[in-house]
Amino acid sequence: AKPEAPPPPRPPLDCDPRVDVVLRSRALRVDGEEAAFKRAVLDAPRGGGLWLDYETKAPVDGESLEVLLRTRPHRTVFKFRGADFREMGLGDLGQKLEAEAKSKGGSAAMEILREKSQMSTLFAPAGAGDSTWDGAFEHTTNKVDFKSFARAAAAADAALLDDDVPELDRRVSAGARSQKVTEWKPEFLRRPGGLTGVPARGVEFLSGVGRRDDARYFRGVADRGRLPPPPFQRHRSESKKRTANRSERERASRQVPSWFADRSWLTKLGSRHSEVFRPKVALMQAGALTSHHRDNYGTLTWIKVLGGRQLLATWSMADGDATPGLGDDDESHGDAPFPWATWAALPSARLVLLETGDVYFMRPGVYHRVHTLAAKIQLFGEWVGAATFPAALHSATADVKRPHCLKACETAIKMRDIFLAGLSAELDAAPRRRRD
Numbered sequence: 001a002k003p004e005a006p007p008p009p010r011p012p013l014d015c016d017p018r019v020d021v022v023l024r025s026r027a028l029r030v031d032g033e034e035a036a037f038k039r040a041v042l043d044a045p046r047g048g049g050l051w052l053d054y055e056t057k058a059p060v061d062g063e064s065l066e067v068l069l070r071t072r073p074h075r076t077v078f079k080f081r082g083a084d085f086r087e088m089g090l091g092d093l094g095q096k097l098e099a100e101a102k103s104k105g106g107s108a109a110m111e112i113l114r115e116k117s118q119m120s121t122l123f124a125p126a127g128a129g130d131s132t133w134d135g136a137f138e139h140t141t142n143k144v145d146f147k148s149f150a151r152a153a154a155a156a157d158a159a160l161l162d163d164d165v166p167e168l169d170r171r172v173s174a175g176a177r178s179q180k181v182t183e184w185k186p187e188f189l190r191r192p193g194g195l196t197g198v199p200a201r202g203v204e205f206l207s208g209v210g211r212r213d214d215a216r217y218f219r220g221v222a223d224r225g226r227l228p229p230p231p232f233q234r235h236r237s238e239s240k241k242r243t244a245n246r247s248e249r250e251r252a253s254r255q256v257p258s259w260f261a262d263r264s265w266l267t268k269l270g271s272r273h274s275e276v277f278r279p280k281v282a283l284m285q286a287g288a289l290t291s292h293h294r295d296n297y298g299t300l301t302w303i304k305v306l307g308g309r310q311l312l313a314t315w316s317m318a319d320g321d322a323t324p325g326l327g328d329d330d331e332s333h334g335d336a337p338f339p340w341a342t343w344a345a346l347p348s349a350r351l352v353l354l355e356t357g358d359v360y361f362m363r364p365g366v367y368h369r370v371h372t373l374a375a376k377i378q379l380f381g382e383w384v385g386a387a388t389f390p391a392a393l394h395s396a397t398a399d400v401k402r403p404h405c406l407k408a409c410e411t412a413i414k415m416r417d418i419f420l421a422g423l424s425a426e427l428d429a430a431p432r433r434r435r436d
Contacts, residue, residue, distance in 0.1 A: 309353070
């Protein structure tokens with residue numbers, strides 16, 4: 001008998017492959033927004049210009065970063081290919097996470113991180129992770145079982161890869177109701193000898209530098225979702241070896257280029273305040289939706305996608321505040337549907353599709369709404385510099401006037417402190433830059 005011919009490939013849902021990617025995820029369908037989204041995109045006055053494309057060149061030093069931000073004052077968001085921004089991420093570990101995520105989905109990256117970090121419980125959303133040992137965890141009541149979280153993400157990834165629409169709908173619906181891990185601050189994101197003086201034990205363990213007997217330090221504390229305090233001082237000869245390898249460990253633990261961190265005024269704050277702006281990890285299930293909002297502190301937000309896929313709808317603070325349904329006063333809009341058609345007509349409206357490896361910058365005060373299309377894991381942080389400070393001040397001033405907009409903010413941090421710390425650093429650096 002003649003073998004049966006394979007079924008023809010399913011035609012794309014739309015001529016724009018980005019729309020097809022979004023619709024195939026089923027995330028907007030579960031939210032009841034698929035039809036409105038597609039119509040808004042097709043009818044948008046800007047057409048394909050609604051989508052944010054990759055930048056042709058990424059900044060390579062502080063000067064080119066300043067040029068990028070100053071010469072495009074009306075550009076609210078920027079997207080870069082990971083290959084153009086290799087220093088952003090988690091070094092060798094990040095490359096491994098991205099490689100697994102590209103072949104198997106973001107859940108594979110989650111599983112690697114779960115195994116390497118030896119964490120069984122994550123705390124979310126505020127102050128999430130293992131950043132302190134002083135009992136602050138008692139104030140965080142939302143707990144996520146890491147193993148179950150990763151398994152649920154894997155099931156959704158499998159359904160997406162198999163094109164199993166009924167199963168994908170079930171998984172995405174469950175993901176929309178699941179707890180988000182929005183601010184995990186694991187110890188491996190600390191630099192050796194960093195702000196708190198705590199050695200970056202997590203970096204050594206994650207990068208394979210630590211000995212296998214290091215695992216005994218994780219017993220008993222993993223179930224509480226925290227990495228252990230540093231062990232007792234080892235033999236002096238071993239300490240010398242560690243000192244000799246310090247520069248290599250620092251390179252492996254760096255999440256952003258040194259020139260990028262050096263230009264941020266947030267790194268000039270005292271250690272207690274700098275801790276607030278330490279890079280964080282976010283993990284979310286397919287179907288997770290973050291309603292529209294502005295990020296606090298008036299910072300530029302940067303993201304490095306380590307796995308998964310997400311869709312952001314972004315628009316400027318000026319457009320949002322002038323448009324009913326899209327400003328601060330409408331953040332707690334309850335069950336009201338998102339006004340896709342109104343949003344798409346805004347001059348500053350942009351759709352941003354972020355995938356594994358992408359690097360993303362968002363200026364201070366930009367409104368954004370996030371759909372997680374496939375289970376994601378990302379590294380992110382904040383940045384403030386001379387080129388963004390006016391917008392930062394405007395956004396932070398609005399936060400003070402509209403206190404309902406503040407979310408998990410450290411109110412002791414003032415824009416005055418950031419400005420004075422940054423100004424002092426700029427004045428100190430000016431003679432050196434002139435010499436260079």
